[in-house]
Amino acid sequence: MQFRRQANKIQCIRATYDSQTKTSPQKVIVSFPSYLREAPPEAIALLTEPEREQLLAFIAARQEKARDDLACSAVNRLGEKISRGAMALLAVSITTGEADAIWAGMSALSKALKKAGHPRPQKPAAAPAVAPGQQSLIEQSSV
DSSP states (O other), X not given: OEEEEEXXXXXXXXXXXXXXXXXXXXXXXXXXXXXXXXXXXHHHXXXXXXXHHHHHHHHHHHHHHHHHHHHHHHHHHHHHHHHHHHHHHHHSOOOHXXXXXXXXXXXXXXXXXXXXXXXXXXXXXXXXXXXXXXXXHHHHHHO
Protein backbone atom coordinates (compact mmCIF):
# COMPACT_ATOMS: atom_id res chain seq x y z
CA MET A 1 0.00 0.00 0.00
CA GLN A 2 1.30 3.39 -0.96
CA PHE A 3 -0.01 6.72 0.20
CA ARG A 4 0.17 9.88 -1.85
CA ARG A 5 -0.98 13.37 -1.12
CA GLN A 6 -2.58 14.71 -4.26
CA ALA A 7 -3.85 18.28 -3.96
CA ASN A 8 -5.93 18.24 -0.75
CA LYS A 9 -6.55 14.50 -0.71
CA ILE A 10 -4.72 11.45 0.49
CA GLN A 11 -4.83 8.57 -1.94
CA CYS A 12 -4.41 4.92 -0.94
CA ILE A 13 -2.78 3.11 -3.83
CA ARG A 14 -2.66 -0.67 -4.17
CA ALA A 15 -0.09 -2.32 -6.42
CA THR A 16 -0.72 -5.94 -7.42
CA TYR A 17 1.55 -8.13 -9.50
CA ASP A 18 0.09 -9.43 -12.75
CA SER A 19 2.01 -12.57 -13.76
CA GLN A 20 0.64 -12.57 -17.32
CA THR A 21 1.98 -9.11 -18.18
CA LYS A 22 4.74 -9.25 -15.54
CA THR A 23 3.84 -5.76 -14.32
CA SER A 24 2.53 -4.25 -11.12
CA PRO A 25 -0.30 -1.93 -12.07
CA GLN A 26 -1.25 0.58 -9.42
CA LYS A 27 -4.83 1.42 -8.60
CA VAL A 28 -6.24 4.09 -6.31
CA ILE A 29 -8.45 2.21 -3.90
CA VAL A 30 -9.74 5.12 -1.87
CA SER A 31 -9.04 8.80 -1.33
CA PHE A 32 -10.16 11.12 1.43
CA PRO A 33 -9.53 14.76 2.44
CA SER A 34 -6.06 15.32 3.89
CA TYR A 35 -7.34 17.55 6.71
CA LEU A 36 -9.07 14.61 8.41
CA ARG A 37 -7.33 13.33 11.54
CA GLU A 38 -8.74 9.82 11.07
CA ALA A 39 -9.57 7.80 8.00
CA PRO A 40 -13.30 7.61 7.30
CA PRO A 41 -14.89 4.23 8.13
CA GLU A 42 -16.04 3.77 4.52
CA ALA A 43 -12.42 4.15 3.39
CA ILE A 44 -11.15 1.65 5.95
CA ALA A 45 -13.81 -0.87 4.86
CA LEU A 46 -12.33 -1.02 1.35
CA LEU A 47 -8.86 -2.01 2.59
CA THR A 48 -7.44 -5.36 3.63
CA GLU A 49 -6.26 -5.86 7.21
CA PRO A 50 -2.54 -5.23 6.48
CA GLU A 51 -3.50 -2.15 4.45
CA ARG A 52 -5.61 -0.84 7.34
CA GLU A 53 -2.66 -1.20 9.69
CA GLN A 54 -0.42 0.63 7.22
CA LEU A 55 -2.99 3.41 6.83
CA LEU A 56 -3.37 3.82 10.59
CA ALA A 57 0.43 3.94 10.98
CA PHE A 58 0.65 6.51 8.16
CA ILE A 59 -1.98 8.72 9.78
CA ALA A 60 -0.34 8.38 13.21
CA ALA A 61 3.02 9.41 11.71
CA ARG A 62 1.40 12.43 10.03
CA GLN A 63 -0.21 13.50 13.30
CA GLU A 64 3.08 13.08 15.18
CA LYS A 65 4.87 15.23 12.59
CA ALA A 66 2.14 17.86 12.81
CA ARG A 67 2.48 17.96 16.62
CA ASP A 68 6.26 18.25 16.35
CA ASP A 69 5.97 21.03 13.76
CA LEU A 70 3.51 22.90 15.96
CA ALA A 71 5.77 22.56 19.00
CA CYS A 72 8.81 23.76 17.05
CA SER A 73 6.84 26.71 15.72
CA ALA A 74 5.69 27.66 19.21
CA VAL A 75 9.23 27.46 20.62
CA ASN A 76 10.70 29.42 17.72
CA ARG A 77 8.32 32.31 18.35
CA LEU A 78 8.38 32.15 22.14
CA GLY A 79 11.13 34.72 22.74
CA GLU A 80 9.46 37.25 20.47
CA LYS A 81 6.06 36.71 22.10
CA ILE A 82 7.51 37.14 25.59
CA SER A 83 9.18 40.40 24.53
CA ARG A 84 5.92 41.67 23.03
CA GLY A 85 4.09 40.69 26.19
CA ALA A 86 6.59 42.61 28.32
CA MET A 87 6.08 45.71 26.17
CA ALA A 88 2.30 45.31 26.42
CA LEU A 89 2.49 45.02 30.22
CA LEU A 90 3.99 48.51 30.34
CA ALA A 91 1.05 49.90 28.37
CA VAL A 92 -1.89 48.29 30.19
CA SER A 93 -2.90 47.40 33.71
CA ILE A 94 -3.70 43.81 34.60
CA THR A 95 -5.55 42.17 37.46
CA THR A 96 -3.87 40.28 40.27
CA GLY A 97 -5.17 37.00 38.85
CA GLU A 98 -3.65 37.75 35.45
CA ALA A 99 -0.34 38.65 37.09
CA ASP A 100 -0.40 35.41 39.10
CA ALA A 101 -1.02 33.45 35.89
CA ILE A 102 1.93 35.18 34.21
CA TRP A 103 4.23 34.43 37.16
CA ALA A 104 3.10 30.78 37.17
CA GLY A 105 3.75 30.56 33.43
CA MET A 106 7.22 32.07 33.85
CA SER A 107 7.97 29.59 36.63
CA ALA A 108 6.86 26.67 34.45
CA LEU A 109 8.95 28.01 31.56
CA SER A 110 12.00 28.35 33.80
CA LYS A 111 11.61 24.76 35.04
CA ALA A 112 11.15 23.45 31.49
CA LEU A 113 14.30 25.26 30.32
CA LYS A 114 16.32 23.79 33.19
CA LYS A 115 14.92 20.31 32.56
CA ALA A 116 15.81 20.61 28.85
CA GLY A 117 19.40 21.42 29.82
CA HIS A 118 19.34 25.17 29.31
CA PRO A 119 20.35 26.83 32.61
CA ARG A 120 19.85 30.52 33.23
CA PRO A 121 22.68 32.48 31.61
CA GLN A 122 25.16 34.21 33.90
CA LYS A 123 24.86 37.97 34.30
CA PRO A 124 27.75 39.87 32.78
CA ALA A 125 30.34 41.00 35.32
CA ALA A 126 29.81 44.55 36.52
CA ALA A 127 32.48 47.09 35.71
CA PRO A 128 34.80 47.67 38.67
CA ALA A 129 33.99 50.77 40.62
CA VAL A 130 36.49 53.62 40.58
CA ALA A 131 37.99 54.23 44.01
CA PRO A 132 37.53 57.72 45.46
CA GLY A 133 40.30 60.05 44.36
CA GLN A 134 41.29 57.81 41.44
CA GLN A 135 40.63 58.77 37.85
CA SER A 136 38.94 56.27 35.61
CA LEU A 137 40.36 55.26 32.25
CA ILE A 138 37.46 56.91 30.51
CA GLU A 139 38.18 60.26 32.17
CA GLN A 140 41.90 59.96 31.30
CA SER A 141 41.24 59.23 27.64
CA SER A 142 39.03 62.29 27.21
CA VAL A 143 41.59 64.67 28.82
